[in-house]
Amino acid sequence: MLENQNSRNSGVPGLLLLSILVIIFAYCRPNDAEVSTFKPLSETEEKLKLRELGERLFFDTRLSVDNSIACANCHIPALAFTDGDSLSTGIHGRIGMRNSPSLFNVVNQDKFMWDGGVKTLELQALVPLQDTNEMGSMVSDLIPELQKVEYYDSMSLLISGEHFNPSVLTRALGFYQRSLYREQSLYDDWKKRGEDVNKSVKKGYELFSGRLNCVACHAPPTFSNNSIENNGLYENYDDPGRYRITGDSSDIGKFKVPSLRNVEMTAPYMHDGSLNTLKEVIEHYKSGGSSHPTKSKLIKPFELSKEEEEHLLSFLRSLSDKSMKKHWQKVFNTSY
Ligand code: HEC
Ligand code: HEC
Numbered sequence: 001m002l003e004n005q006n007s008r009n010s011g012v013p014g015l016l017l018l019s020i021l022v023i024i025f026a027y028c029r030p031n032d033a034e035v036s037t038f039k040p041l042s043e044t045e046e047k048l049k050l051r052e053l054g055e056r057l058f059f060d061t062r063l064s065v066d067n068s069i070a071c072a073n074c075h076i077p078a079l080a081f082t083d084g085d086s087l088s089t090g091i092h093g094r095i096g097m098r099n100s101p102s103l104f105n106v107v108n109q110d111k112f113m114w115d116g117g118v119k120t121l122e123l124q125a126l127v128p129l130q131d132t133n134e135m136g137s138m139v140s141d142l143i144p145e146l147q148k149v150e151y152y153d154s155m156s157l158l159i160s161g162e163h164f165n166p167s168v169l170t171r172a173l174g175f176y177q178r179s180l181y182r183e184q185s186l187y188d189d190w191k192k193r194g195e196d197v198n199k200s201v202k203k204g205y206e207l208f209s210g211r212l213n214c215v216a217c218h219a220p221p222t223f224s225n226n227s228i229e230n231n232g233l234y235e236n237y238d239d240p241g242r243y244r245i246t247g248d249s250s251d252i253g254k255f256k257v258p259s260l261r262n263v264e265m266t267a268p269y270m271h272d273g274s275l276n277t278l279k280e281v282i283e284h285y286k287s288g289g290s291s292h293p294t295k296s297k298l299i300k301p302f303e304l305s306k307e308e309e310e311h312l313l314s315f316l317r318s319l320s321d322k323s324m325k326k327h328w329q330k331v332f333n334t335s336y
Contacts, residue, residue: 038161040161041158046159047175049158049159050159050171050172050175051172051175053156053168053172054177056151057071057152057172057173058070058071058173059071059072061073062145062146063135063142063146064090064091064134064135064136064137065091065135065136065138066091066092066136068091069091069134069135071128074088074089074128074134077324078265079265079266080102080104080266080324081103081104082099082100082102082266083100084267085099085100085268085273086099086272086274087099087272088100088134090131090132090133090134090136091132091135091136094132094134095133096131096134097133097239098272099269099270099271101114101258102259102262102266103180104180104181104259104262105222105259105261106121106177106178106180106181107177107179108222108224108259110226111226113256114256114271115241115242115244115254115255116228116245117245120174121173121177121178122170122174123170125173126166126170129142139166143166143169146169147163147164149164182323184322184323185261185262185320185321185322187315187318188221197318198314200310200311200314201311201314201315202315203308203315204311204312204313204315204316205315205318206311207308208312212285212302214285217231218257218259222259222261223259223260223319224256224257224259224260226256227257228254228255228257229296229298230252230254230294230295230296230299231255231285231289231296232288232290232291232292232295232299233253233274233284233290234253234290234292235290235291235292237252237292239272240253241253241254241255242255250293252292252293253292253295254294255270255271260316260319261319262320262324263278263319264278264317264319264320265320265324269281279309279313282309282312282313285299286302286304287301288301
């Protein structure tokens with residue numbers, strides 16, 4: 001059927017195709033001229049420019065369909081790039097289904113989202129941009145809008161020789177996000193720089209890495225081993241986690257092990273923000289969690305005295321990066 005129709009109409013599409021090609025050719029010529037004069041930046045300059053561009057994009061509310069929300073609304077620097085809510089709120093006050101994770105450690109990750117369902121940071125950026133509960137934009141409408149912003153288009157030409165496009169957008173956001181990781185916490189002063197820290201931090205680390213074996217999943221230096229596990233939150237999961245990606249029932253209730261760097265600032269905790277404080281998190285692990293066929297064998301009940309709990313908390317707080325609160329103020333800017 002289809003073949004017949006095609007051969008019958010072949011004369012018209014042929015002409016149409018030719019005229020489209022002519023139009024494209026004519027349209028592309030000025031661009032070709034620009035490309036030929038493009039001088040690539042040095043690798044270092046290119047990285048710096050991409051990071052700078054990515055930072056501006058990250059804070060720009062024009063990336064959402066109604067100009068109301070930037071990436072930084074849900075990933076607030078002063079909260080270690082989380083948003084302080086159990087579930088994030090996007091455009092028109094729409095509530096999403098998960099807790100905003102910290103972006104501090106994305107440079108050390110090989111899969112993204114709580115279920116690890118997105119393979120690269122570049123692809124990841126397209127998810128919130130287009131999600132109707134988050135920014136609600138269509139990339140095909142967004143790109144021409146951002147091309148009109150003089151700063152974006154000239155930076156894009158400088159970096160790639162091309163007008164602002166989806167590849168520059170996602171690369172720049174990726175560069176910015178990968179630049180966020182630091183090792184400037186009290187824990188690093190102690191372990192990396194050999195400085196003395198108070199006894200409570202040391203005792204907390206002993207518990208964390210020894211008897212309680214939290215390091216089996218939250219392994220230093222990032223305090224995540226990048227695996228996907230069920231840590232016993234529920235007997236029945238509303239959000240089945242990794243199962244959504246694989247459809248394999250042995251993945252129900254499994255979520256990505258989050259990095260614990262800056263954990264003091266990233267409350268509320270877990271994929272659904274269901275635990276409000278670090279004390280509640282410790283209570284959860286102390287109880288051994290709810291029973292579930294996919295729960296990790298590493299999650300089992302333990303005893304912890306009041307004093308030991310304080311030590312564990314001191315250690316967890318020692319993972320807060322000093323650069324975080326001081327330097328990364330919340331800045332929203334659309335004035336360029
Ligand atoms: C409305 C709030 C909201 C906005 C706006 C938003 N995010 Fe997110 N972000 C989230 C939530 C919630 C998740 C977790 C989603 C999941 O696991 O399904 C997330 C996950 C991520 C992750 C994965 C992190 C990890 O550890 O796996 C990255 C990276 C990220 N966002 C970057 C961005 C970028 C870049 C933008 C802007 C283009 C952005 N986000 C805009 C709420 C938001
Ligand atoms: C079997 C692996 C595993 C072990 C062992 C483990 N965790 Fe976790 N941890 C996880 C997973 C997976 C999550 C996320 C679960 C979710 O969101 O549903 C998590 C989440 C957390 C969070 C919340 C972080 C955030 O940003 O939301 C904290 C805090 C935490 N764990 C501390 C600990 C402590 C303290 C121990 C030791 C007592 C420990 N964990 C042992 C796998 C583990």
